[in-house]
Amino acid sequence: MQQYSLFSDPAAEAHGKAAARAGELRAEITRHNRLYHQLDAPEITDEAYDALYRELEAIEKEFPDLRTEDSPTRRVGGAVLPYLETMPHRERMYGLDNVFSAEEWAAFAERAAKALPEASGGETSCWWADPKLDGLACEITYVNGVMTQALTRGDGEVGEVVTEAMRTVRNLPLRLEGPGPFPERIDIRGEVLMFRREFEELNARQDALGQKRFANPRNAAAGSLRQLDTAVTASRGLRFLAYSLGSVSEDGPAWETHSGLMKAFAAWGFDTPPGGSLCRNADEALACFARFEAERDELPFEIDGVVFKIDDLEAQRAIGFTARAPRFAVAWKFTSRKAETRLRRLVVQVGRTGVLTPVAELEPVSLGGVVVSRATLHNEDEIRRLDIREGDAVIIQRAGDVIPDVLGPVLAKRPEGLPEFRFPETCPSCGSPVFRREGESAHRCVNLACPAVVRRSIMHFVSKAGLDVDGIGEKMVEMLIESGRVATPADLFTLTKEELMGFDRMGEVSAAKCVDMLDLARRNAGLVRFIAALGIRQVGEQTARTLAARYSDMDALASASAEELQTLPDVGPEVARCIRDFFENEANRSLLESVRLLGLWPRHEEQRAQAQGAPAGRRILFTGTLSRPRDEYRRMAEAAGAAVMSGVSKKLDWLVAGDDPGSKLEKARALGIPVLDEEGFLALLAGTDPQDLQRNDVPV
Ligand code: IVH
Numbered sequence: 231m232q233q234y235s236l237f238s239d240p241a242a243e244a245h246g247k248a249a250a251r252a253g254e255l256r257a258e259i260t261r262h263n264r265l266y267h268q269l270d271a272p273e274i275t276d277e278a279y280d281a282l283y284r285e286l287e288a289i290e291k292e293f294p295d296l297r298t299e300d301s302p303t304r305r306v307g308g309a310v311l312p313y314l315e316t317m318p319h320r321e322r323m324y325g326l327d328n329v330f331s332a333e334e335w336a337a338f339a340e341r342a343a344k345a346l347p348e349a350s351g352g353e354t355s356c357w358w359a360d361p362k363l364d365g366l367a368c369e370i371t372y373v374n375g376v377m378t379q380a381l382t383r384g385d386g387e388v389g390e391v392v393t394e395a396m397r398t399v400r401n402l403p404l405r406l407e408g409p410g411p412f413p414e415r416i417d418i419r420g421e422v423l424m425f426r427r428e429f430e431e432l433n434a435r436q437d438a439l440g441q442k443r444f445a446n447p448r449n450a451a452a453g454s455l456r457q458l459d460t461a462v463t464a465s466r467g468l469r470f471l472a473y474s475l476g477s478v479s480e481d482g483p484a485w486e487t488h489s490g491l492m493k494a495f496a497a498w499g500f501d502t503p504p505g506g507s508l509c510r511n512a513d514e515a516l517a518c519f520a521r522f523e524a525e526r527d528e529l530p531f532e533i534d535g536v537v538f539k540i541d542d543l544e545a546q547r548a549i550g551f552t553a554r555a556p557r558f559a560v561a562w563k564f565t566s567r568k569a570e571t572r573l574r575r576l577v578v579q580v581g582r583t584g585v586l587t588p589v590a591e592l593e594p595v596s597l598g599g600v601v602v603s604r605a606t607l608h609n610e611d612e613i614r615r616l617d618i619r620e621g622d623a624v625i626i627q628r629a630g631d632v633i634p635d636v637l638g639p640v641l642a643k644r645p646e647g648l649p650e651f652r653f654p655e656t657c658p659s660c661g662s663p664v665f666r667r668e669g670e671s672a673h674r675c676v677n678l679a680c681p682a683v684v685r686r687s688i689m690h691f692v693s694k695a696g697l698d699v700d701g702i703g704e705k706m707v708e709m710l711i712e713s714g715r716v717a718t719p720a721d722l723f724t725l726t727k728e729e730l731m732g733f734d735r736m737g738e739v740s741a742a743k744c745v746d747m748l749d750l751a752r753r754n755a756g757l758v759r760f761i762a763a764l765g766i767r768q769v770g771e772q773t774a775r776t777l778a779a780r781y782s783d784m785d786a787l788a789s790a791s792a793e794e795l796q797t798l799p800d801v802g803p804e805v806a807r808c809i810r811d812f813f814e815n816e817a818n819r820s821l822l823e824s825v826r827l828l829g830l831w832p833r834h835e836e837q838r839a840q841a842q843g844a845p846a847g848r849r850i851l852f853t854g855t856l857s858r859p860r861d862e863y864r865r866m867a868e869a870a871g872a873a874v875m876s877g878v879s880k881k882l883d884w885l886v887a888g889d890d891p892g893s894k895l896e897k898a899r900a901l902g903i904p905v906l907d908e909e910g911f912l913a914l915l916a917g918t919d920p921q922d923l924q925r926n927d928v929p930v
Pocket of ligand 1: 361556
């Protein structure tokens with residue numbers, strides 16, 4: 231009988247090689263996922279990442295048996311389930327009791343101490359405090375370090391199986407990190423969250439599709455997780471933060487404290503609630519609560535209190551649970567930032583793009599320490615959905631933003647005969663008819679000469695998102711427009727000091743400063759900032775960058791067809807159409823002609839390089855600690871037409887090195903790339919020939 235060794239069979243050999251490579255790729259991709267999604271420190275470009283990912287995909291397609299449960303390719307979702315199955319939790323998932331004041335918290339802590347067995351002398355010693363996350367609880371099972379199952383909390387006893395959906399959550403380890411050994415089985419509990427940013431993006435997409443908005447990030451997270459089509463979950467950007475332990479097999483580590491457990495979670499690759507810390511006594515607990523309350527708006531997600539847990543796990547076990555909640559942990563809730571007030575009026579504002587936004591004018595009410603008199607309502611559908619009417623008693627809520635949301639009317643208090651709100655059919659600013667495009671939730675005023683649109687466009691032109699002209703504020707723009715002296719952004723650049731001095735509260739010094747600032751902006755404007763300043767719909771800074779990289783100036787951009795525009799990265803049919811619409815509009819063309827005559831006509835980097843010398847069209851990289859924010863230098867360099875790089879290569883023209891520059895400096899020196907310090911960089915911007923720049927001594 232013929233003997234087959236593993237490697238004399240070509241098929242087996244190919245399979246073996248593929249298996250080894252797939253293992254490498256999985257580890258590598260998992261590492262890059264973590265660097266990107268959790269540590270915010272990517273090491274490779276998106277393209278390089280995609281290449282690794284596609285290679286793994288190809289192997290798994292050719293050898294389906296190599297498709298493991300922890301493969302990062304499983305994160306894209308795509309499994310479509312007929313319904314969500316349910317499954318009992320191995321250990322019940324309890325809720326938490328709430329307290330609402332320092333007194334209630336102290337009473338809780340005292341009860342906990344009393345419940346402790348004599349042996350510990352009634353000492354709870356330390357409390358672990360971390361933010362109470364406003365998402366939905368979920369339990370993840372790992373078998374020998376590999377994620378195998380996820381259950382929602384459900385009713386605490388039985389949860390819904392959301393394994394495939396949880397695999398798409400980018401910061402959830404599909405395999406525990408580190409060398410192990412890992413427990414044979416461990417259930418890790420935590421909260422599934424949608425960060426504010428993803429929440430806002432999701433609602434913007436819902437608006438664009440004419441679909442219902444989500445009321446808050448918690449509902450959005452729950453709706454996104456409990457999807458039958460997991461590709462939908464994958465597109466929603468959910469996260470998981472681990473905060474407690476469920477059941478563990480007997481071989482699991484014998485953790486002694488909750489803080490030790492949290493360290494272990496972090497070492498295994500979990501994100502944990504930020505700011506978690508130990509409180510050694512009541513005073514520290516109070517201080518900790520106050521700190522979280524003060525900082526809650528700075529977190530990227532919503533929290534609604536602070537959870538305190540006895541740190542000693544033995545003590546936790548000893549005092550156990552009541553019928554519904556642990557005795558060793560409690561949620562101290564923040565005072566509500568909901569309030570009831572009366573809706574005086576619904577007014578409709580007109581934005582820069584002509585979109586009409588309803589705003590609620592309220593009877594002033596104090597909300598979490600701030601007096602509030604206005605709230606946002608998003609659009610007509612939202613008002614309809616909530617059935618809000620002028621004169622209603624309404625509940626408002628302040629979440630992260632300073633401007634609160636209207637949650638809805640108090641119907642029981644509705645005075646009789648309040649008419650339904652009717653969205654205006656004409657623009658409240660100029661009176662022309664408003665339009666609502668099919669499939670869009672927004673109403674628009676399309677009159678380009680609408681005073682509200684003009685004011686906002688001019689503001690945008692000079693704002694940080696545009697040419698970033700210092701010293702021109704909203705009040706001033708309003709004054710200039712009202713006087714009839716300014717009707718387009720171009721008019722700003724023809725203002726004289728004498729004219730400005732004729733306006734209220736404009737002295738000689740501030741008038742001169744305004745003229746100087748405008749002149750500086752006019753001379754230094756780069757193409758990217760200029761395109762962004764025009765406020766073309768759907769064209770923000772990122773798209774402006776793409777366009778400026780491709781087209782030498784506005785003439786070139788104006789002559790690009792919609793088809794050609796769509797060949798650019800990030801430019802789809804909608805963006806291409808908005809760009810075309812912009813150039814086809816007579817008023818916009820005439821604005822461009824006016825600014826061209828004024829000498830405000832930026833060119834593409836390389837052409838600028840010939841025109842102006844020095845930094846334009848060259849490549850610059852910043853490294854080390856600089857005396858001003860890196861972002862500010864980046865903008866200065868870009869305004870001068872330079873491209874800012876992220877790594878050292880032969881193509882780099884200058885490295886600008888601050889303190890502690892590290893390996894980039896060594897690499898640049900090795901490649902013979904000129905190194906400047908900050909002063910050198912500023913001199914370069916001021917137009918000094920780089921040849922004349924002394925290379926100041928930069929510490930290695
Ligand atoms: S620990 C036995 N820590 O709040 C206690 N729970 O209202 C285990 N929650 O369903 C829970 N943030 O899912 C803990 N930092 C945090 C939390 C947290 C939110 C959830 C928890 C529970 C709910 C109770």
